[in-house]
Amino acid sequence: MNSRRQFLAGSAAALLGAAAVSRVGAASLPEAPSRDSAERAPPLVPSTGRPYNPVVTLNGWSLPWRMNNGWKEFHLVAEPVRRELAPGMTAHLWGYNGQSPGPTIECVEGDKLRIFVTNKLPEHTTIHWHGILLPNGMDGVGGLTQPQIGVGKTYVYEFEMKHSGTFMYHPHADEMVQMAMGMMGSLIVHPRDPKFMPVDRDFAFLTASYDIEPGAHTPKVAEMTDFNLWTFNSRVFPGIDHLVVRKGDRVRVRIGNLTMTNHPIHIHGHNFTVACTDGGWVPKTARWPETSVDMPVGALRAIEFVADNPGDWAFHCHKSHHVMNAMGHDVPTMIGVDHRGVAEKILRLIPDYMVMGERGMADMGEMEMPLPDNTLPMMSGSGPFGAMEMGGMFTVVKVREGLARNDYRDPGWYRHPRGTVAYEWQGEAPPAARKEPAARQPEPAFRAKKPAGHANH
Ligand SMILES: [Cu+2]
Numbered sequence: 001m002n003s004r005r006q007f008l009a010g011s012a013a014a015l016l017g018a019a020a021v022s023r024v025g026a027a028s029l030p031e032a033p034s035r036d037s038a039e040r041a042p043p044l045v046p047s048t049g050r051p052y053n054p055v056v057t058l059n060g061w062s063l064p065w066r067m068n069n070g071w072k073e074f075h076l077v078a079e080p081v082r083r084e085l086a087p088g089m090t091a092h093l094w095g096y097n098g099q100s101p102g103p104t105i106e107c108v109e110g111d112k113l114r115i116f117v118t119n120k121l122p123e124h125t126t127i128h129w130h131g132i133l134l135p136n137g138m139d140g141v142g143g144l145t146q147p148q149i150g151v152g153k154t155y156v157y158e159f160e161m162k163h164s165g166t167f168m169y170h171p172h173a174d175e176m177v178q179m180a181m182g183m184m185g186s187l188i189v190h191p192r193d194p195k196f197m198p199v200d201r202d203f204a205f206l207t208a209s210y211d212i213e214p215g216a217h218t219p220k221v222a223e224m225t226d227f228n229l230w231t232f233n234s235r236v237f238p239g240i241d242h243l244v245v246r247k248g249d250r251v252r253v254r255i256g257n258l259t260m261t262n263h264p265i266h267i268h269g270h271n272f273t274v275a276c277t278d279g280g281w282v283p284k285t286a287r288w289p290e291t292s293v294d295m296p297v298g299a300l301r302a303i304e305f306v307a308d309n310p311g312d313w314a315f316h317c318h319k320s321h322h323v324m325n326a327m328g329h330d331v332p333t334m335i336g337v338d339h340r341g342v343a344e345k346i347l348r349l350i351p352d353y354m355v356m357g358e359r360g361m362a363d364m365g366e367m368e369m370p371l372p373d374n375t376l377p378m379m380s381g382s383g384p385f386g387a388m389e390m391g392g393m394f395t396v397v398k399v400r401e402g403l404a405r406n407d408y409r410d411p412g413w414y415r416h417p418r419g420t421v422a423y424e425w426q427g428e429a430p431p432a433a434r435k436e437p438a439a440r441q442p443e444p445a446f447r448a449k450k451p452a453g454h455a456n457h
Helices: 012-017 175-180 340-349
Strands: 066-068 071-086 089-096 105-108 112-119 128-130 154-160 165-170 185-190 201-210 229-232 243-246 250-257 263-267 273-277 292-295 299-306 311-317 380-383 386-390 394-400
Touching: 165 175, 165 250, 165 273, 165 299, 185 201, 185 250, 201 243, 243 250, 250 292, 263 299, 292 299
Parallel strands: 071 112, 105 185, 201 250, 243 394
Antiparallel strands: 066 071, 071 089, 112 154, 128 165, 165 185, 201 229, 250 299, 263 292, 263 311, 273 299, 311 394, 380 386
């Protein structure tokens, strides 16, 4: 864990950070803690203000604040950052306080918030507080509700949190560019009564998509549809934190979608209900069981389930091209094509050439194809049974018995009880059950009149 201002997330200092009061006085800017690592910080337990059960931000952290005469003061710095998408690939993005996404802001219903926003980008920006009911002039729409925050300037947003729930923040200035560059963060408002909608573990992340050429670092900001990296909190499998939960825990996962398409997020081994949207809590009588939730663009959903089924459960977007990393996808389907003869000829010209796809594309999960620097294999990651052939929006919910209450450490792979894993049939292969095909009838002659020139039409 690194920082520019000796902010040691994960240490006792980080926990005290929430209580840190400016030494310079009330008129000064609050500290703007910063991180340059994609490592998940432990939940930020509040030591000032109203109590709440903090969230765990996948590959992220929560922003410490200071109390100032009844106001909770945060300081966000919009700036260029470097984000490791997974080991082996770093992107040059724009974000907040050293990372993209920016730190999660956590507060409590009834809190008075004062958020300082300093702009260290090369162009103007604003911040919109998505889903929050607030005075119009605090809504952060550049040109409509406020002037743009110029380069080097600091603006102050002040509003009272009137409702609890699951929200996010992002710019409303040069939006296409600034969101394509990764400017976003989660905004969690805890209920004033900690016994309202309680859960044992509460995770949060945002989806983001990027179009970064293999070997490049900076996303193509004018891309509208053809993204090649699909991320949870600007990380791709196998770089995304696992969700470690204790058997029997009630678990909430808060998801926000800031990509340009929808994501059906799917869990294995459990079913869940949608407990909250960015419009508020869903009454219990209005919930129904699901195993996938379709995440609309520009929306948030908090799903909840009881983790009653021990194991390593896939948790992923169900669009199969969103569980892949960067690849060219104008690839012809080669299944069933024998192109060995061709490959030999090509190999004489291009020594690294690989024949792909004649039996499907699963081989790519294991292939060591030479890649340019700073890119990731299309599918990667290995599990206890071999290559997992995944990328993008894929991670694992690890349900284990007897974990300590605040233990989020990786427990390793699940050890299946004897006799509970799919196994290979060792007996005789059954005889082919197919009947002899009936004698083929001669096909009727097909006559087509082909145009032989342009003379006749
Ligand atoms: Cu998706």
